Amino acid sequence: MSRASRFLHACRREPVDCTPIWFMRQAGRYMPEYRAIREKYSLLDMIRTPALAAEVTLQPVQAFDVDAAILFADILPILGCLGLDLDFVPNRGPVLANPIRDRRDIPTSAVVPVGDVVGTTLDAVAMVKKELAGTVPLIGFSGAPFTLACYAIEGGSSKDYLRAKTFMYREPEAWHRLMAVLVDCVSEYLVGQAEQGADALQIFDSWAGCLGPQDYETFVLPYSARVVAAAKATGVPVIHFATDTAGMLPLMRRLNSDVVGVDWRTNLAEAWDILGHEVAVQGNLDPALLLADRETGQRGASRILDGVQGRPGHIFNLGHGIHKQTDPEIVRDLVQFVHEHSSKKGIP
Amino acid sequence: MSRASRFLHACRREPVDCTPIWFMRQAGRYMPEYRAIREKYSLLDMIRTPALAAEVTLQPVQAFDVDAAILFADILPILGCLGLDLDFVPNRGPVLANPIRDRRDIPTSAVVPVGDVVGTTLDAVAMVKKELAGTVPLIGFSGAPFTLACYAIEGGSSKDYLRAKTFMYREPEAWHRLMAVLVDCVSEYLVGQAEQGADALQIFDSWAGCLGPQDYETFVLPYSARVVAAAKATGVPVIHFATDTAGMLPLMRRLNSDVVGVDWRTNLAEAWDILGHEVAVQGNLDPALLLADRETGQRGASRILDGVQGRPGHIFNLGHGIHKQTDPEIVRDLVQFVHEHSSKKGIP
Numbered sequence: 001m002s003r004a005s006r007f008l009h010a011c012r013r014e015p016v017d018c019t020p021i022w023f024m025r026q027a028g029r030y031m032p033e034y035r036a037i038r039e040k041y042s043l044l045d046m047i048r049t050p051a052l053a054a055e056v057t058l059q060p061v062q063a064f065d066v067d068a069a070i071l072f073a074d075i076l077p078i079l080g081c082l083g084l085d086l087d088f089v090p091n092r093g094p095v096l097a098n099p100i101r102d103r104r105d106i107p108t109s110a111v112v113p114v115g116d117v118v119g120t121t122l123d124a125v126a127m128v129k130k131e132l133a134g135t136v137p138l139i140g141f142s143g144a145p146f147t148l149a150c151y152a153i154e155g156g157s158s159k160d161y162l163r164a165k166t167f168m169y170r171e172p173e174a175w176h177r178l179m180a181v182l183v184d185c186v187s188e189y190l191v192g193q194a195e196q197g198a199d200a201l202q203i204f205d206s207w208a209g210c211l212g213p214q215d216y217e218t219f220v221l222p223y224s225a226r227v228v229a230a231a232k233a234t235g236v237p238v239i240h241f242a243t244d245t246a247g248m249l250p251l252m253r254r255l256n257s258d259v260v261g262v263d264w265r266t267n268l269a270e271a272w273d274i275l276g277h278e279v280a281v282q283g284n285l286d287p288a289l290l291l292a293d294r295e296t297g298q299r300g301a302s303r304i305l306d307g308v309q310g311r312p313g314h315i316f317n318l319g320h321g322i323h324k325q326t327d328p329e330i331v332r333d334l335v336q337f338v339h340e341h342s343s344k345k346g347i348p
Numbered sequence: 349m350s351r352a353s354r355f356l357h358a359c360r361r362e363p364v365d366c367t368p369i370w371f372m373r374q375a376g377r378y379m380p381e382y383r384a385i386r387e388k389y390s391l392l393d394m395i396r397t398p399a400l401a402a403e404v405t406l407q408p409v410q411a412f413d414v415d416a417a418i419l420f421a422d423i424l425p426i427l428g429c430l431g432l433d434l435d436f437v438p439n440r441g442p443v444l445a446n447p448i449r450d451r452r453d454i455p456t457s458a459v460v461p462v463g464d465v466v467g468t469t470l471d472a473v474a475m476v477k478k479e480l481a482g483t484v485p486l487i488g489f490s491g492a493p494f495t496l497a498c499y500a501i502e503g504g505s506s507k508d509y510l511r512a513k514t515f516m517y518r519e520p521e522a523w524h525r526l527m528a529v530l531v532d533c534v535s536e537y538l539v540g541q542a543e544q545g546a547d548a549l550q551i552f553d554s555w556a557g558c559l560g561p562q563d564y565e566t567f568v569l570p571y572s573a574r575v576v577a578a579a580k581a582t583g584v585p586v587i588h589f590a591t592d593t594a595g596m597l598p599l600m601r602r603l604n605s606d607v608v609g610v611d612w613r614t615n616l617a618e619a620w621d622i623l624g625h626e627v628a629v630q631g632n633l634d635p636a637l638l639l640a641d642r643e644t645g646q647r648g649a650s651r652i653l654d655g656v657q658g659r660p661g662h663i664f665n666l667g668h669g670i671h672k673q674t675d676p677e678i679v680r681d682l683v684q685f686v687h688e689h690s691s692k693k694g695i696p
Contacts, residue, residue: 165636166640169637169639212634213614214651246595246614248614265593265594286559286563291517292517292518303562
């Protein structure tokens with residue numbers, strides 16, 4: 001078995017020779033090769049130029065023995081379908097010039113076609129697939145409707161998303177309309193990525209953990225479940241990842257994704273017990289552990305691997321995106337360590 | 349039964365006539381009475397002037413039918429015991445001028461006596477107790493060693509506490525020395541508050557949830573448990589509160605506090621089942637629910653009250669501090685609603 005197939009087998013909970021590993025945000029600022037390109041282009045240019053997006057997508061696949069590539073892209077451009085203008089402002093992050101502040105700002109359907117908004121990203125998928133030439137599978141992705149709705153209403157990042165949550169509580173009908181539109185856009189985007197050759201699809205709901213379980217169930221779950229269903233209908237495995245959701249794992253399971261991504265704030269084996277073993281899991285090393293030294297990260301990794309005891313259906317990953325301060329040498333060594341440690345444990 | 353005793357009975361899991369309620373950060377910017385004082389004085393002046401601290405502590409007790417007062421103070425001044433100079437900078441928050449950046453910055457014991465650093469806060473406790481004249485109990489509090497250590501190393505607030513966590517991983521011996529010193533300072537501070545008349549003590553570990561369970565167990569739990577033990581030795585009930593810890597409730601229980609505060613990211617009844625019913629619980633309404641309208645907050649409150657079904661040992665609170673945008677009228681109505689709804693449920 002090679003890294004061409006290990007990840008996809010694990011997504012389907014089939015036995016593998018060793019635990020597959022990839023990193024959220026693996027194409028990023030911790031890599032000197034990435035920074036060399038980033039110095040020359042803006043983030044939006046990199047995202048919207050297929051050749052550049054393809055190049056940085058391939059960098060970690062070439063540098064490390066990771067078992068999957070993940071498309072270099074951002075979750076926010078898709079908000080262009082709602083007529084929202086995105087920019088990345090230095091030292092401030094993403095900013096939407098015209099956020100949703102009123103129920104009347106919400107259209108009943110996309111005002112700009114998905115193809116017009118993220119067509120270059122779909123082109124990048126096709127380009128990466130060709131260049132990968134089957135060495136590793138390619139993961140496409142999208143933000144989940146809730147996280148996108150938060151950005152759309154806040155107009156950018158936020159500490160506690162109070163503006164978005166207040167809107168959700170005060171204007172439930174408008175909220176549900178917004179979520180329905182986002183389901184359509186996100187679903188079409190994900191299906192488009194699968195059509196261009198993405199071998200798996202991950203849905204990121206980075207901010208879902210700012211809600212209590214009851215509100216998640218009422219205002220979010222039905223929409224994310226529709227996105228998962230649309231993505232699964234393409235036939236590729238679907239991963240759902242959210243953070244700060246240790247208190248609502250049973251709700252995560254109800255999304256019906258093939259794989260549940262788990263952040264580092266919970267014991268992975270215990271989380272898997274709660275989720276049930278008829279789903280695969282992905283995670284969940286605290287990315288901060290990689291900032292110390294190689295032994296600290298490897299000690300954490302072996303605890304995770306030993307905890308799940310070689311059960312088929314574990315994809316190793318961090319519990320969140322890799323930090324920009326991470327030493328690439330430690331990343332390289334961790335990949336090797338995870339492969340060796342998990343194969344020694346005699347996984348069939 | 350009156351609000352003089354309801355809260356303390358609930359801390360001890362004794363039957364009450366209705367569920368007691370108070371709010372984290374109940375003396376704060378959402379109250380016009382508070383803002384009127386805050387306009388005239390700096391935050392540090394308010395904290396360090398017993399008459400001012402006492403006055404704002406009493407404001408919510410006078411304005412609402414809450415069942416406890418909580419001392420107006422801040423968790424950070426105690427870091428003066430380590431020689432750290434605190435200031436609150438407008439639009440930036442707390443800043444420590446001389447943070448810990450090296451193991452050699454960590455003393456083996458307090459360099460400034462607790463009484464010299466927070467003596468005025470201990471005086472405020474005595475003053476509040478006198479002015480309360482037994483109407484409601486007074487809760488004293490301190491930050492937990494971990495959250496204080498994070499601030500000490502970061503020099504202020506942080507998004508992910510990477511500097512503190514990296515220090516912890518790289519310099520475990522220095523970390524353990526820092527935590528041991530903080531245990532001594534915090535314990536003495538809490539005992540001092542009880543001696544001045546505090547009727548209960550709450551320990552805030554606001555940032556504990558940035559760690560995975562294993563790291564919490566290794567680097568934090570033993571120290572917080574020592575603080576809890578020292579506080580309990582005074583004879584008053586001890587509440588431990590942390591956020592983002594839904595994935596490590598069994599570890600929270602091992603701290604052995606009388607009451608476990610739970611944030612809003614988990615179902616309170618389910619959390620109580622995991623904690624075990626031999627401990628009291630406090631929480632856990634999402635404070636954002638109070639920003640919508642009175643019905644939204646009350647619906648959330650009734651779900652929580654109905655979920656725990658009148659089991660003795662529930663103290664109603666928010667799952668985090670009250671937001672500054674909250675309408676005081678909604679706070680007043682929620683207090684009444686919680687009292688009425690819980691008494692209707694026929695709690696003995």
